[in-house]
Amino acid sequence: MSTAILEAPVSQIQNVPARQTMNSAPESPLKKLCSNCHLRDLCLPAGMTGSDMSRLDGLMFGRRKVKAGQALYHEGERFQFIYAVRSGTFKSSLTLVDGREQVSGFHMAGEQMGLDGVAQGKHASSATALEDTEVCAIPYAHLTDLAEGNFGTHVVSRLMSREIVREHSLMLLLGSMNAEERLAAFLLNLSQRLKARGYSASEFHLRMSRAEIGSYLGMTLETVSRTFSAFQQQHLLEVDKRHIRIIDLDGLTRLRDARALRDASA
Amino acid sequence: MSTAILEAPVSQIQNVPARQTMNSAPESPLKKLCSNCHLRDLCLPAGMTGSDMSRLDGLMFGRRKVKAGQALYHEGERFQFIYAVRSGTFKSSLTLVDGREQVSGFHMAGEQMGLDGVAQGKHASSATALEDTEVCAIPYAHLTDLAEGNFGTHVVSRLMSREIVREHSLMLLLGSMNAEERLAAFLLNLSQRLKARGYSASEFHLRMSRAEIGSYLGMTLETVSRTFSAFQQQHLLEVDKRHIRIIDLDGLTRLRDARALRDASA
DNA sequence: CGATTCCTTGAGGCATCTCAAGGCAAGTGG
DNA sequence: CCACTTGCCTTGAGATGCCTCAAGGAATCG
Numbered sequence: 001m002s003t004a005i006l007e008a009p010v011s012q013i014q015n016v017p018a019r020q021t022m023n024s025a026p027e028s029p030l031k032k033l034c035s036n037c038h039l040r041d042l043c044l045p046a047g048m049t050g051s052d053m054s055r056l057d058g059l060m061f062g063r064r065k066v067k068a069g070q071a072l073y074h075e076g077e078r079f080q081f082i083y084a085v086r087s088g089t090f091k092s093s094l095t096l097v098d099g100r101e102q103v104s105g106f107h108m109a110g111e112q113m114g115l116d117g118v119a120q121g122k123h124a125s126s127a128t129a130l131e132d133t134e135v136c137a138i139p140y141a142h143l144t145d146l147a148e149g150n151f152g153t154h155v156v157s158r159l160m161s162r163e164i165v166r167e168h169s170l171m172l173l174l175g176s177m178n179a180e181e182r183l184a185a186f187l188l189n190l191s192q193r194l195k196a197r198g199y200s201a202s203e204f205h206l207r208m209s210r211a212e213i214g215s216y217l218g219m220t221l222e223t224v225s226r227t228f229s230a231f232q233q234q235h236l237l238e239v240d241k242r243h244i245r246i247i248d249l250d251g252l253t254r255l256r257d258a259r260a261l262r263d264a265s266a
Numbered sequence: 267m268s269t270a271i272l273e274a275p276v277s278q279i280q281n282v283p284a285r286q287t288m289n290s291a292p293e294s295p296l297k298k299l300c301s302n303c304h305l306r307d308l309c310l311p312a313g314m315t316g317s318d319m320s321r322l323d324g325l326m327f328g329r330r331k332v333k334a335g336q337a338l339y340h341e342g343e344r345f346q347f348i349y350a351v352r353s354g355t356f357k358s359s360l361t362l363v364d365g366r367e368q369v370s371g372f373h374m375a376g377e378q379m380g381l382d383g384v385a386q387g388k389h390a391s392s393a394t395a396l397e398d399t400e401v402c403a404i405p406y407a408h409l410t411d412l413a414e415g416n417f418g419t420h421v422v423s424r425l426m427s428r429e430i431v432r433e434h435s436l437m438l439l440l441g442s443m444n445a446e447e448r449l450a451a452f453l454l455n456l457s458q459r460l461k462a463r464g465y466s467a468s469e470f471h472l473r474m475s476r477a478e479i480g481s482y483l484g485m486t487l488e489t490v491s492r493t494f495s496a497f498q499q500q501h502l503l504e505v506d507k508r509h510i511r512i513i514d515l516d517g518l519t520r521l522r523d524a525r526a527l528r529d530a531s532a
Numbered sequence: 533c534g535a536t537t538c539c540t541t542g543a544g545g546c547a548t549c550t551c552a553a554g555g556c557a558a559g560t561g562g
Numbered sequence: 563c564c565a566c567t568t569g570c571c572t573t574g575a576g577a578t579g580c581c582t583c584a585a586g587g588a589a590t591c592g
Contacts, residue, residue, distance in 0.1 A: 094434065094438060096438070096442070097523065098525070100442075102437075102438050102441060102442060104434055104437060104438075115426075115427060115430060116427055116430045116431050116434065117427070118423050118424060118426070118427035119424055119427035119428040119430070119431050120427075120431070124430075124431050124434060125434065144423075156423050157384050157410070157422050157423060157426060158384055158385055160381075160384070160423060160426035160427060160429075160430065161381060161382060161383070161384035161385035161386075161426060162385040163426075163430050164381060164382045164385070164390075164426065164429050164430055164433065165382050165385050165386070165390045167430065167433035167434070167437065168360065168370055168382065168390060168391065168433070170437055171368075171370060171433065171436055171437060171440060172360060172362070172368050172370075174437060174440035174441055174484060175368060175440050175481070175482075175483075175484035176362070176366075176368060176484065178579075178580090179579075179580070209537090209538065209539090210538075210539065210540095211538085215441070216441075217441075218440060218441035218442065219580075219581090220580075220581060220582080221538090221539080222539095222540080222541085222580090222581075222582085223579090223580060223581075225538095225539060225540055225541080226540080226541080226580095228539095228540095229540075229541085241538085241539075241588090241589085242538095257363060259364070444547075444548090445547075445548070475569090475570070475571090476570075476571065476572095477570085485548075485549090486548075486549060486550080487570090487571080488548090488549080488550085488571090488572080488573085489547090489548060489549075491571060491572055491573080492548095492572080492573075494571095494572090495572075495573080507556095507557090507570085507571075508570095
């Protein structure tokens with residue numbers, strides 16, 4: 001069974017906030033300012049003015065490390081924090097009635113998780129670290145309490161709206177693309193996000209398994225694997241297990257958009 | 267060509283707010299209070315306390331009628347309003363590169379549209395009336411300006427989070443259900459929403475075409491049609507064009523959950 | 533070293549798509 | 563008032579893309 005990791009006791013996973021509050025120094029190493037963060041242009045503070053930025057700094061978010069395979073939060077757990085990824089990669093997933101998991105997203109540095117919990121006050125999905133990670137825990141209540149003027153509103157709302165738009169495009173992918181188009185779209189999306197973070201856009205290491213990619217893209221792990229092989233044969237990629245080198249970015253892009261362009265000319 | 271309607275000039279569609287401001291009476295028939303609205307338990311004010319409710323009443327949202335086939339807003343248009351459906355049915359859709367449309371949702375009385383516009387300040391999808399409709403136009407800026415305490419934040423955020431959760435379940439449907447399960451899920455969802463609005467849960471009229479259902483559910487219109495026929499043969503439904511009568515609600519529910527239950531026992 | 537996990541590849545089957553034809557209802561014009 | 567068009571739906575037949583089942587290899591771990 002591969003579920004052992006998912007069943008790690010909640011108490012063990014959630015003991016980190018306590019540790020933070022025990023740090024006596026007012027400016028603990030675990031609480032840092034957004035304005036100093038190397039992710040400030042990608043994360044919450046993106047596009048913020050000076051006054052909003054200092055307000056954000058006033059919140060002093062706590063940090064928390066999550067080891068590979070451990071959960072940051074579980075579906076159904078009480079919603080208190082929004083999390084911003086500092087380092088490493090997470091997956092979000094839902095557990096279906098039958099126990100299978102459906103992956104609903106992958107999250108890397110500067111991206112936020114947990115926004116789906118606002119509606120019900122409980123997390124609607126689980127977040128699991130795919131490698132050793134660090135996050136900022138942002139108390140949702142602080143963010144809303146801080147809604148003098150329209151600071152908090154805008155931060156949260158913009159993040160959420162972005163999430164809605166992201167899910168739109170995933171629906172689009174699931175609803176109207178075939179296996180090759182889906183995997184191409186996935187890889188191009190990864191590539192672009194890595195590039196925005198200063199990593200190579202053409203060569204990277206996948207943090208997730210074929211099964212997780214398949215779940216996310218709505219196909220079986222075998223089809224993911226076969227499609228990787230097909231891309232390799234078409235000289236679009238070099239694939240070695242989870243190491244990916246994009247050889248023909250344009251070709252991959254054309255492939256992703258192939259159906260659209262073909263149909264448009266019809 | 268069937269696109270004539272979609273190409274109706276924007277200016278024509280958007281002249282209603284002007285009409286509203288020309289009504290001189292402070293309590294114009296086009297501006298009504300949320301607290302009096304027959305949809306108050308389903309719409310924005312759902313679950314609100316007295317003070318929040320009166321704050322909401324202070325906003326006095328304008329109304330606007332949209333005829334069948336006309337757009338309420340278009341993808342890319344400047345985002346100013348959130349809309350709450352008062353009567354009738356809308357579809358939300360994205361236009362793909364090739365001109366095809368991808369339907370991303372259907373909206374009925376008490377439901378909100380337009381939240382995907384917050385992220386970019388532009389609408390990320392279009393909303394088109396499937397029959398003659400009426401909406402409340404809620405200026406987004408008013409909602410956020412009004413964020414003293416945490417009133418506005420909560421309203422908008424809860425709506426958005428709900429939207430995220432809704433899209434989760436659609437992704438799940440698109441990623442892991444077959445044609446019969448998808449259509450069953452769709453019909454059961456409609457049935458439930460109609461019931462919540464005081465209509466019959468077992469007999470209703472579809473406002474959308476087979477093609478629109480297919481686009482929403484990620485299948486072709488032919489498969490939608492065939493699946494309707496199959497349901498009829500299984501004595502789950504009676505189908506006459508767009509008129510649907512659910513004969514066996516439990517059977518339909520079992521069918522929707524079939525895969526999950528089967529796999530769970532495995 | 534055996535057990536386990538993850539990945540790849542093959543073969544066959546099936547669900548869904550594609551293409552095509554025809555029916556029905558409503559609207560339109562002669 | 564009838565012929566014709568148009569939009570929407572249904573159904574069939576054939577093609578195909580993806581899934582399922584199965585086997586085996588490679589890397590990792592205790």
